[in-house]
Amino acid sequence: MTTFAELLLNGVSLGSIYALIALGFVVIFRATEVVNFAHASLLLAGGYFTAVLHDTIGFWPALLAGIAGAALVGAAVEFLVMRRYRGSDHSVLAIVTIGVDILLATELTRRIGTDILSLGDPWGDAVVTLGPVSIAETRIAAFLAAALLITAFLLAFRHTSWGVAMRAAAENQETAALMGIRLGRVSIGAWAVAGGLAAVAALFLTVFPTPGLERSTSLAAMKAFPAAILGGLDSTTGALVGGLLVGVTESLATGYQGDLTFLGRGIGDLAPYLVMVAVLLIRPAGLFGTKELARV
Amino acid sequence: MGGTALALEVADLSAGYGPVRALRRVSLEVPEGAVVTVLGGNGAGKSTLLRAISRTLTFHGGAVVSGTVSFGGRALGGLAPDRVVAAGVSQVPEGRQVFARMTVEDNLRAGALGARGDRATKAAAMKRVHELFPVLADRAHQRAGLLSGGEQQMLAVGRALMASPKLLLLDEPSLGLAPLMAARIADTIREINAQGTAVLLVEQNAALALRLASRAYVLEVGEVTLSGPAAELAASDEVRRRYLGVVDEEAAADAASATTTHPVLSRWEEAR
Numbered sequence: 001m002t003t004f005a006e007l008l009l010n011g012v013s014l015g016s017i018y019a020l021i022a023l024g025f026v027v028i029f030r031a032t033e034v035v036n037f038a039h040a041s042l043l044l045a046g047g048y049f050t051a052v053l054h055d056t057i058g059f060w061p062a063l064l065a066g067i068a069g070a071a072l073v074g075a076a077v078e079f080l081v082m083r084r085y086r087g088s089d090h091s092v093l094a095i096v097t098i099g100v101d102i103l104l105a106t107e108l109t110r111r112i113g114t115d116i117l118s119l120g121d122p123w124g125d126a127v128v129t130l131g132p133v134s135i136a137e138t139r140i141a142a143f144l145a146a147a148l149l150i151t152a153f154l155l156a157f158r159h160t161s162w163g164v165a166m167r168a169a170a171e172n173q174e175t176a177a178l179m180g181i182r183l184g185r186v187s188i189g190a191w192a193v194a195g196g197l198a199a200v201a202a203l204f205l206t207v208f209p210t211p212g213l214e215r216s217t218s219l220a221a222m223k224a225f226p227a228a229i230l231g232g233l234d235s236t237t238g239a240l241v242g243g244l245l246v247g248v249t250e251s252l253a254t255g256y257q258g259d260l261t262f263l264g265r266g267i268g269d270l271a272p273y274l275v276m277v278a279v280l281l282i283r284p285a286g287l288f289g290t291k292e293l294a295r296v
Numbered sequence: 297m298g299g300t301a302l303a304l305e306v307a308d309l310s311a312g313y314g315p316v317r318a319l320r321r322v323s324l325e326v327p328e329g330a331v332v333t334v335l336g337g338n339g340a341g342k343s344t345l346l347r348a349i350s351r352t353l354t355f356h357g358g359a360v361v362s363g364t365v366s367f368g369g370r371a372l373g374g375l376a377p378d379r380v381v382a383a384g385v386s387q388v389p390e391g392r393q394v395f396a397r398m399t400v401e402d403n404l405r406a407g408a409l410g411a412r413g414d415r416a417t418k419a420a421a422m423k424r425v426h427e428l429f430p431v432l433a434d435r436a437h438q439r440a441g442l443l444s445g446g447e448q449q450m451l452a453v454g455r456a457l458m459a460s461p462k463l464l465l466l467d468e469p470s471l472g473l474a475p476l477m478a479a480r481i482a483d484t485i486r487e488i489n490a491q492g493t494a495v496l497l498v499e500q501n502a503a504l505a506l507r508l509a510s511r512a513y514v515l516e517v518g519e520v521t522l523s524g525p526a527a528e529l530a531a532s533d534e535v536r537r538r539y540l541g542v543v544d545e546e547a548a549a550d551a552a553s554a555t556t557t558h559p560v561l562s563r564w565e566e567a568r
Binding site for chain 2: 087161164165167168171172173174175176177178179180182290
């Protein structure tokens with residue numbers, strides 16, 4: 001029972017990080033209808049900035065720099081690449097993001113090499129014990145940070161002019177333009193926000209118990225894809241629920257791996273995708289996704 | 297135009313979608329504070345005209361080929377859609393196009409995003425819209441998609457008014473509405489105009505449009521075929537026959553001779 005509680009808590013914490021990544025993914029999709037395959041590279045970029053800078057300027061400034069850096073990279077991708085293709089088919093745009101991803105990932109991999117970089121977080125490997133349950137401080141910090149950011153984001157999405165513009169553009173680009181909403185701004189803002197959220201996620205994907213930032217960190221970030229998809233690509237609520245579902249599934253599947261040996265090793269990595277397939281079989285639009293509606 | 301200042305001036309405008317020409321050398325004027333209507337059937341180019349003015353043709357793969365559009369002496373050609381709104385021209389698109397998943401209030405807020413001006417101006421615009429359409433205040437927190445067709449049209453008009461435009465472009469506001477609701481929308485257009493906003497009204501419902509407008513243009517297959525004071529057009533045989541559904545004997549005879557003079561392809565006949 002104790003193991004179960006620990007796994008559940010870890011899963012929720014991990015899930016909240018996936019939710020953070022998935023949220024960025026959904027924001028870009030809603031604002032521009034583009035499936036952003038370069039998201040994992042944005043995350044890696046944010047983590048890399050923090051890792052390189054924390055020795056010289058300290059952890060917190062480095063984290064801020066990482067967030068700003070990833071936001072800037074996101075905005076640059078939108079401005080320099082995606083904008084040239086505006087009006088193209090969405091599947092073309094999605095393939096363009098794969099190209100961008102390859103470029104970014106190659107450069108970052110070259111820089112990181114075989115190193116495992118520490119992001120210099122203040123939590124280290126400290127563990128908090130609550131009765132029989134012990135949980136790493138980093139996991140608590142991850143959950144709190146994600147909860148705070150997600151709340152702030154949802155409030156802004158609902159109440160600020162930025163949020164209204166974003167939602168209007170998501171519903172109907174042409175009508176939004178008729179309202180005088182600048183679609184270019186909405187789209188660049190979405191990419192920047194997604195980059196910033198990814199940078200925070202990068203921090204918590206690389207802290208204890210993970211060794212640090214390495215080339216394969218972007219693979220961990222990929223698990224946010226099933227989270228976004230099973231939640232419904234265009235739903236912010238879906239991103240949160242999907243993230244938690246994937247996190248908890250992964251944590252439990254990894255934790256009970258010993259009892260699941262008949263499935264072979266590494267079921268933990270596979271579980272998120274299995275959940276996604278199962279959900280999509282029952283609800284093709286995802287848990288909270290909008291079904292394609294056409295009025296005649 | 298006898299000294300009245302022109303708000304909108306469209307000169308020799310041609311526009312199209314790829315190889316398809318939708319407008320041919322269309323010229324049209326809206327004096328300041330006036331209601332002008334453009335009549336025409338489906339595919340006459342009415343919506344293309346409004347898209348060309350609002351600069352949203354690109355969303356449909358279209359472009360202005362030649363000619364100019366200017367508002368208050370300022371050329372609108374080449375501007376982004378948000379600059380057109382900022383210049384004082386707002387459009388209520390065909391089919392209402394309210395943001396169905398957003399609340400009524402957020403729809404109105406979205407309408408104010410393109411406006412210049414501070415909080416006070418926007419609050420005043422919101423007050424004006426709520427006075428024109430009290431129902432929008434009552435339903436402020438309801439999703440726009442749940443409103444009735446007439447209420448959605450009110451919301452679409454109210455949303456455009458949030459930018460405090462000097463010229464309002466209306467694309468078939470009576471489309472799909474019950475006659476009573478259409479009449480109410482007409483009253484509102486009159487009221488909006490009385491408050492000093494010029495209106496360019498695109499309509500298939502010629503009877504309604506000609507009652508509201510001081511000047512009218514008839515658009516057919518992308519060209520202006522008739523224009524003049526609305527009252528004169530309403531009295532002209534051609535408009536009465538074609539758009540007002542008034543059939544007198546002479547016109548009926550005309551129509552009969554028309555069918556006989558145009559040979560009908562047999563294959564076409566069968567297909568129907």
